[in-house]
Amino acid sequence: MTRHDERFVRYLKSKEVVDDRALHRPTMSTLVDELSDRADARPGEPLRVVSVGAGTGAMCRRFLSWGVFDAYDDVKYVMVDRRKGMADRAAAAFAEWSQEAGWEAAPTVDGFQIERHGRRVSLTYVTGDLFDATVVLPKAIDLAIAHAVLDVLPLNRAIESLVSRLTEDGLFYAPITFDGRTTFRPSHNADDEILDAYHDSMEDENSSGAETGSDLLSALPMADTSILSAGGSDWVVHPPYSDEERFFLSRILGFVKESVGSNGGVGETTLRGWLDTRHKQLEAEELTYVAHNLDVLAKLD
Ligand SMILES: C[S@@+](CC[C@H](N)C(=O)[O-])C[C@H]1O[C@@H](n2cnc3c(N)ncnc32)[C@H](O)[C@@H]1O
Numbered sequence: 001m002t003r004h005d006e007r008f009v010r011y012l013k014s015k016e017v018v019d020d021r022a023l024h025r026p027t028m029s030t031l032v033d034e035l036s037d038r039a040d041a042r043p044g045e046p047l048r049v050v051s052v053g054a055g056t057g058a059m060c061r062r063f064l065s066w067g068v069f070d071a072y073d074d075v076k077y078v079m080v081d082r083r084k085g086m087a088d089r090a091a092a093a094f095a096e097w098s099q100e101a102g103w104e105a106a107p108t109v110d111g112f113q114i115e116r117h118g119r120r121v122s123l124t125y126v127t128g129d130l131f132d133a134t135v136v137l138p139k140a141i142d143l144a145i146a147h148a149v150l151d152v153l154p155l156n157r158a159i160e161s162l163v164s165r166l167t168e169d170g171l172f173y174a175p176i177t178f179d180g181r182t183t184f185r186p187s188h189n190a191d192d193e194i195l196d197a198y199h200d201s202m203e204d205e206n207s208s209g210a211e212t213g214s215d216l217l218s219a220l221p222m223a224d225t226s227i228l229s230a231g232g233s234d235w236v237v238h239p240p241y242s243d244e245e246r247f248f249l250s251r252i253l254g255f256v257k258e259s260v261g262s263n264g265g266v267g268e269t270t271l272r273g274w275l276d277t278r279h280k281q282l283e284a285e286e287l288t289y290v291a292h293n294l295d296v297l298a299k300l301d
Pocket residue numbers: 012015052053054055056057058059080081082083128129130131146147148149152153
């Protein structure tokens with residue numbers, strides 16, 4: 001992994017606490033109810049989950065810690081991410097977590113398995129593009145998860161490829177899907193210019209763009225699914241910060257710098273002045289950041 005990748009992994013780790021409090025609980029409760037009904041209707045069957053753009057697998061660890069999969073004794077969880085080296089980082093994160101959480105971990109031919117109190121989760125990592133991976137996956141996914149990733153994908157194509165692999169009544173869960181609003185406080189006179197350029201940079205022929213969260217609400221029903229639940233999962237980070245939150249905010253400023261800087265629409269002096277001010281405010285524990293996201297849960301019709 002390059003230093004850039006290492007920093008990205010560190011960012012994903014710092015994002016976990018921000019996601020923990022942001023996730024829309026009514027939508028997660030609906031997911032838990034759906035999984036429970038599904039387990040009752042198909043006794044003895046495992047839960048087969050595919051998570052695309054899975055990073056280090058934070059959502060799987062969170063779901064196991066929070067009891068979201070408790071209706072199942074047997075979970076088969078496939079993670080797909082195209083970034084090389086992420087599989088090793090995921091394995092390391094699961095090894096550390098499983099030890100702390102009291103799960104016994106053992107390697108398998110294509111990943112590893114964790115077990116606790118008679119419950120078994122087999123974890124497989126696929127390093128590759130989700131569009132290639134979904135083609136070869138059997139049409140046997142009970143739950144497809146796209147966590148904080150749909151905004152960097154062509155939305156309809158991503159939905160279509162995942163929905164096409166769902167089993168009958170299969171579920172599609174898209175938590176922390178960016179939805180077009182970024183705010184920093186205190187306000188700065190270049191905010192509009194910088195943040196408009198930041199949002200514009202998210203849109204090209206391969207990315208769904210800044211309003212992916214809202215777009216999901218119309219795209220999913222057109223893909224033979226019905227929305228069961230949806231709601232805001234905004235990131236809100238304000239002082240005083242934990243170390244993780246401080247790092248998270250520094251990376252968000254880094255993302256603004258990289259995307260607005262390469263976009264060319266904002267003058268260099270304006271961008272540099274805005275970033276200097278924001279970094280000083282971060283240092284002085286004065287910076288507040290809000291990003292609007294949506295969580296959406298849908299079911300195959
Ligand atoms: C913002 S990260 C989110 C990671 C993880 N879901 C989380 O929230 O912790 C998005 C991830 O999607 C992956 N990704 C982006 N496009 C992808 C594609 N076409 N196929 C597979 N993975 C992709 C990236 O490599 C990155 O790890």
